[in-house]
Amino acid sequence: MKPVAFHPLARLLHWLMAVLILAMLFIGVSMVNDLSPRHTWLVSLHKAIGLALLLLVLVRIGLRLLLPQPPLPNDLPSLQRRAAKASHLLLYGLMLAMPLLGWGMLSAGGYPLPLQLPALLPHDLQLYALLRQAHGWLAYVLFAIVLVHLGAALVHGLVRRDGVLRSMWPGPLRKD
Amino acid sequence: MTTPLHGRPRALRLAAIGLGLTALAAGFAYTAGWIGNERLTPKRIIDTFEAQAGHHPGYRKNHAKGLCVSGYFQSSGEAAGLSSARVFSQARVPVIGRFAIGGANPHSPDASVPTRSLALQLSSDDGQQWRTGMNTPPVLAVGTPEAFYQQVLAMTPDPATGKPDPSRLQAFFAAHPESAAFRQWAKDYKASDSFANSSYNSINAFALIDAEGKARYVRWSLLPQTPFAALPTQVEDNDYLQHDLRQRLSLGPLRWTLQLTLAAAGDAVNDPSQPWPGQRPTVDAGTLVIDQVDAAQQGACRDLNFDPLILPTGIKPSADPILAARSAAYSESFNRRSREAAQLGARP
Numbered sequence: 001m002k003p004v005a006f007h008p009l010a011r012l013l014h015w016l017m018a019v020l021i022l023a024m025l026f027i028g029v030s031m032v033n034d035l036s037p038r039h040t041w042l043v044s045l046h047k048a049i050g051l052a053l054l055l056l057v058l059v060r061i062g063l064r065l066l067l068p069q070p071p072l073p074n075d076l077p078s079l080q081r082r083a084a085k086a087s088h089l090l091l092y093g094l095m096l097a098m099p100l101l102g103w104g105m106l107s108a109g110g111y112p113l114p115l116q117l118p119a120l121l122p123h124d125l126q127l128y129a130l131l132r133q134a135h136g137w138l139a140y141v142l143f144a145i146v147l148v149h150l151g152a153a154l155v156h157g158l159v160r161r162d163g164v165l166r167s168m169w170p171g172p173l174r175k176d
Numbered sequence: 177m178t179t180p181l182h183g184r185p186r187a188l189r190l191a192a193i194g195l196g197l198t199a200l201a202a203g204f205a206y207t208a209g210w211i212g213n214e215r216l217t218p219k220r221i222i223d224t225f226e227a228q229a230g231h232h233p234g235y236r237k238n239h240a241k242g243l244c245v246s247g248y249f250q251s252s253g254e255a256a257g258l259s260s261a262r263v264f265s266q267a268r269v270p271v272i273g274r275f276a277i278g279g280a281n282p283h284s285p286d287a288s289v290p291t292r293s294l295a296l297q298l299s300s301d302d303g304q305q306w307r308t309g310m311n312t313p314p315v316l317a318v319g320t321p322e323a324f325y326q327q328v329l330a331m332t333p334d335p336a337t338g339k340p341d342p343s344r345l346q347a348f349f350a351a352h353p354e355s356a357a358f359r360q361w362a363k364d365y366k367a368s369d370s371f372a373n374s375s376y377n378s379i380n381a382f383a384l385i386d387a388e389g390k391a392r393y394v395r396w397s398l399l400p401q402t403p404f405a406a407l408p409t410q411v412e413d414n415d416y417l418q419h420d421l422r423q424r425l426s427l428g429p430l431r432w433t434l435q436l437t438l439a440a441a442g443d444a445v446n447d448p449s450q451p452w453p454g455q456r457p458t459v460d461a462g463t464l465v466i467d468q469v470d471a472a473q474q475g476a477c478r479d480l481n482f483d484p485l486i487l488p489t490g491i492k493p494s495a496d497p498i499l500a501a502r503s504a505a506y507s508e509s510f511n512r513r514s515r516e517a518a519q520l521g522a523r524p
Binding site: 037 | 179180181186189190192193194196197200201203204207208209215216217218219221303304305321478479480481483485486493495497499500501503504505507508510511514515517518519
């Protein structure tokens with residue numbers, strides 16, 4: 001029997017990570033343009049949240065594989081169904097890739113790592129350039145996908161009213 | 177389950193969703209600096225350096241001309257009570273360094289630039305790193321990134337002479353009386369004939385944190401153990417200082433004393449343009465020994481960003497806004513030259 005909503009733990013992780021990811025995107029684009037003492041603070045915060053998000057996404061991928069998912073509505077056109085699947089896959093991929101790219105680029109740039117974590121990659125300037133640019137560009141892609149995801153969720157909840165938004169609702173679920 | 181909306185209510189809700197997403201995207205664009213007032217950013221500072229000195233792919237965007245060295249730091253143990261950083265108690269700490277001359281042109285004649293710098297990375301055996309970039313002047317002309325940017329603009333070379341317009345510089349200094357100490361230094365400065373007998377200063381203040389968590393503000397200097405000799409008035413060799421350093425290192429290691437100057441209450445710890453009064457207590461933290469030079473521009477120092485905010489436990493930054501701006505601008509320079517290295521294979 002398929003559930004009507006996501007497991008409470010999955011919903012908790014979703015909303016916690018949603019807040020952190022949105023914060024990370026704003027912190028990221030802000031800090032690279034800032035040269036006030038706020039820059040220093042934002043960079044430390046960015047590294048700390050990034051590490052937290054890496055741990056959270058690993059737990060989340062585990063839960064996703066373990067727990068059953070509520071199905072999409074039956075009347076959803078197949079194109080939208082495929083778009084939903086593809087965008088979720090992309091979101092998972094980026095959630096995993098972004099902190100790893102951050103860790104990898106700091107390693108390749110010869111920077112000391114927070115908590116004295118080991119370097120993921122050798123110190124290599126050209127590799128650093130590649131990873132640093134990928135980290136920046138994929139952040140824009142992630143922000144765009146987050147906008148699409150948010151828009152789709154709101155259309156499901158406010159226009160189609162088909163129970164999709166409610167399946168990920170952060171509070172207790174109302175019985176119909 | 178409620179039924180889907182149709183007609184006007186549907187259109188209204190779709191419009192509201194579109195508006196909400198647009199607002200979020202606009203907030204992101206504003207945060208990223210794509211819309212809104214033009215701000216002073218690390219990118220703008222580095223753009224200005226490149227506009228003035230030319231585009232030199234792969235090189236550092238300031239203090240572009242330098243060479244890599246290595247050696248070690250012998251701690252005296254005298255600063256161990258002031259800071260819990262391992263570098264102040266470890267007997268011998270490996271060091272990678274870079275001597276450079278000021279300016280964004282990697283082809284400037286060595287003798288043409290009064291400012292010299294020494295950047296160091298000290299790697300202690302607890303796995304921590306201390307990076308510091310030090311300059312020959314003990315103070316900067318100004319104390320904020322905005323004023324620094326104005327100073328850079330005031331020093332724009334006049335296309336006719338290739339030198340800064342003296343009247344423009346004079347107007348800048350007149351508008352910035354806080355530059356008095358720097359101007360006095362520039363007036364009294366006698367260039368030495370070597371990197372080896374130059375002093376290098378942290379300029380910015382930092383806090384040393386002892387084992388009990390007590391903070392004391394310091395500035396540090398590397399004082400040469402090599403005696404002073406004046407730079408000859410006529411220097412033909414473009415790479416005079418580099419050749420001199422090689423020559424000296426072929427004969428033996430060079431030494432500097434790392435001297436910490438402790439601030440008293442009321443000293444300007446967040447303003448690098450303000451000197452501290454003389455007679456402040458000092459502590460000799462140890463000796464820097466440089467014993468090897470790498471090929472010009474090559475070697476381990478090339479691929480490092482000497483970000484002055486890479487500090488070990490036991491040393492903390494002050495709230496000096498120039499210190500934060502240096503960190504941000506160094507990062508932009510590092511990113512830019514790494515891209516150039518990757519795209520063009522440009523490796524100075």
